[in-house]
Amino acid sequence: MSDVANANDASDIEKARAVMACVAAVNWAMRRMPRTVAAAGGDVLLFDAIGSTNTAARELVAAGRPVAVVAADAQTAGRGRLDHTWTSCPGESFTVSFVARASRAIATDERVNGWLQMIAGLAALDSIRAAVHDSGSGNLMLKWPNDLFCDGRKLGGILAEMVVPPAGVSQSADGDVTLVFGIGINLAVPADRLPTAQATSLQLHYDVSADNADALRDAIAAGIVAGLRARIAAFAADPHGQASRLLDETRRVCWTLGHEVEAHFTDGSTLRGEALALNADASLTIRTQDGDAHVVRTADVGVLA
Known part of the structure; x- marks a missing residue:
């Protein structure tokens, strides 16, 4: 009996710690990402360090907890497509995951669902341009299917995942599914700290430094929240018509x-x-x-x- 009680106590302690960490992350986000909190209507978490923002977002969604954005100053076990790694250091990188909803019919329709990830890329480009006051120089582009490029070099990447609730957790009554878009961007990474010779950072092209990285992250994340919501809503209303418009838009910015x-x-x-x-x-x-x-x-x- 005591062994069972001890096991339950340990489980309760871990749950309490997790709740406390989330409360602290909510407060941290309100202080340092106020524009994102306002754009998302709350449910934004900011951690000092975390393994993966996408993993945290997926786990929160699967547990039925409300979450719109998960961000971290440092990410130690981030993942890209095909299990590529993405790590980051405080003040240098944008490591943020965004939670969105789409109808199951659209998310599983192979004729159009490929555009959901492209929508995330286009929303990211729009937001970066606005945040750095780029008037359309043509430097910022997409590399199919999931990379952000600047002046022909990799600026960041996007990992899109669909969350399937585990057994015992109720699914959406309206048939929606949850999508998590993890977006990583090199903000203020100096040239000698870039991961490869084919990488770049916003600092090397725009007025970006570690001193204003916090404000820049907030501005970009807030823009992506608004862009994702507007674009996904338009896509849901007319997926095939929007696919045609997205095709034209993406062709113009496709580095590939x-x-x-x-x-x-x-x-x-x-x-x-x-x-x-x-x-x-x-x-x-x-x-x-x-x-x-x-x-x-x-x-x-x-x-x-």
């Missing part, structure tokens, strides 16, 4: 198109060729050297030249 690329698939295979076209379902067509056209829907695509 016209470049030599190499696609890496989850089974370890690769495909090299020219990124020929962005398609109506948000897939990418790659033309190999033999002249064959291949439609790629899920892959990590690197630009070679």
Whole structure:
């Protein structure tokens, strides 16, 4: 009996600690991300350090707790597509996850659901431009399917995940599903601290420093919250019509198109060729050297030249 009681006590202690951590994170967000809190209508958490903002957001959603944004000064076990890692240091990076809802019909419709991740990328570009007062220089672009580029180098990345509630947790009565968009951006990372020679940071192109990184993170996150909500609402109202508009918009900012690329698939295979076209379902067509056209829907695509 005592062993059971001790186990329950330990479980209760861990739950209490988790609740206290969330309360502290809510208070921290209200102090340091007030614009984001206002844009989201609350339910924003900011941690000093966390393993992964996406993991935290997924777990909170799965537990039925209200959450709109999870941010962290430092992330130690962040993930990108295909399990790539994304770590960050305080004052240098934007590591924020955004929780959104979409109808299950749209989220599972392969004719249009590829646009949900592209919507996150477009919302991020809009918000970054506004925050750094970029008047449309053309430096800020998207690399299909999930990277943010600046002047031809990687500025950040996006990981989109759909949350499936575990057994015993009720699902949405209206048929909606929950989406988590984890967005990482190099804000004030100096050149000698960038992870690769193909990376860049906003600091190297705009008036950004560690001194104003907090305010910049807040401005960008608030803009993404508003952009995601507006874009997803428009998409839900007319998914096929919006897909056509998104196709035109994304083509104009797609760094991948016209470049030599190499696609890496989850089974370890690769495909090299020219990124020929962005398609109506948000897939990418790659033309190999033999002249064959291949439609790629899920892959990590690197630009070679």
